Amino acid sequence: MLLAPEAEQLLVEGLEELLRRRLLQRDDIERLLTLWSRYSGKCPKCGTVVEAGAQFCQKCGIELTK
Numbered sequence: 001m002l003l004a005p006e007a008e009q010l011l012v013e014g015l016e017e018l019l020r021r022r023l024l025q026r027d028d029i030e031r032l033l034t035l036w037s038r039y040s041g042k043c044p045k046c047g048t049v050v051e052a053g054a055q056f057c058q059k060c061g062i063e064l065t066k
């Protein structure tokens with residue numbers, strides 16, 4: 001499991017590129033980011049470390065489980 005900040009940055013950039021090319025829908029991206037947050041323990045939006053099983057980010061309020 002790569003948890004380095006660089007890996008996270010690459011992941012987000014890669015997903016945004018796929019979105020730009022319309023290979024993925026926005027919903028798909030959000031699902032993937034949600035999965036990522038579960039693995040990494042971080043909010044996919046703001047990067048705040050969230051508790052395992054948390055439903056919402058404590059900082060930005062984004063929903064983490066769907």
Ligand SMILES: [Zn+2]
Pocket residue numbers: 043044045046047048057058059060061062
């Ligand atoms: Zn957040």
